[in-house]
Amino acid sequence: MARPRKFLESDVVSSAGEVFAVHGLAAATLDDLVRATGLGKQSLYNAFGGKRELFLRALSEDREEATRAVSEALGHDDASPLERIRGHMLLLAIEFSGSDRRVSLTTRALVESTGEQDPLSTVTRAGIEQLAEVYAGCLEHARENGDLPDDANVQSLAMYFVAVTRGMELLGRAGVGRGVLTAVALDSLRALDGERMADAGDHPPA
Template sequence: MGRPKQFDPDIAVERAMEVFWRKGYAATTPQDLVDALGLGKGSLYNAFGSKRALFELALRRYRDNQTELLAQLLDETGPVKDRLRTMLRLLAEMDLADPDRRGCMAVNTAAELAGTGETATAVVRRMFDRTEDAFRQLIVQGQRSGEIASDRDPEALGSLLLNSVVGLRILARVADGPDRLSRVIDATVDAL
């Protein structure tokens, strides 16, 4: 009898994230996951329980990666509007450079599964809440430094920035170049 194949669950979740991000939840088949993870179907289900459970782990991994990236970008030093513009441009550049034009896995999941997947919806909602809160904190910093008028509502501006990022990530999936995205970025930052 052969020895069972050993695998690293973290690597498996990372690989599953890539598949789900590229194809979406519904279009990803168990065979796609078996092929990407290098596991048999039985091992896949024994390790993760179900396709939905593995998807939720992959989505949490994406959320954690993106939250860390956002925090690093927004924690840089310098004027608030410059940091925000740099962060938005980096997101656009990353999306445009991706040959699969995957966009944002959280935005994709919100569009695909909102209302049908309670856990996935909660993970996406939490990611959006964290992003919006990071933007709100950045607005408050800008108000303290005098870059942003103190009579502007930081929560409303945080929501506006979140909405702009969601739209930007969708536009990047179909953009034929950076021009429209640059206009959106400049208009968004200038509106603050």
């Protein structure tokens, strides 16, 4: 009869995720993971299959958490969709310029992804697309409200905000300050202003 495991997999994945967030997949060592999780190397292999598999497990957890956070930030009905996006971007400028400049696993994986059809690239792409869906839902709401033109490319704009936010995260990790990140956040919103201006230009007042 096999002995029951004396650890929670969720705790191990969380601790390993912190290691990967700091070092990335390539640079993190098994010794780093052993120290963080408290498990021996053989136990890690037995439970998760290896370092790469553990990273993919942590990445999946990070993806769900990131999607949930953005959904909550953009899901408040007490402000217009564009106001929600603006508030969200400004809060990210504060968060990414904080003393803990560790990047998320999704962004780590995006940097380390080869673009080939391997599990890392597949999971990373799924995370990016999942985030884009959340932005797209808010932008679609803005279009329904008349805040964006009917022909606005909601999917392209959604991916644009994913790209801007991931870039802001990396800039914060490099030590870029809050003032610059705030300017980036505000300037990114000009894409939405441009959509509205273009729509007004196509329909000049009589």
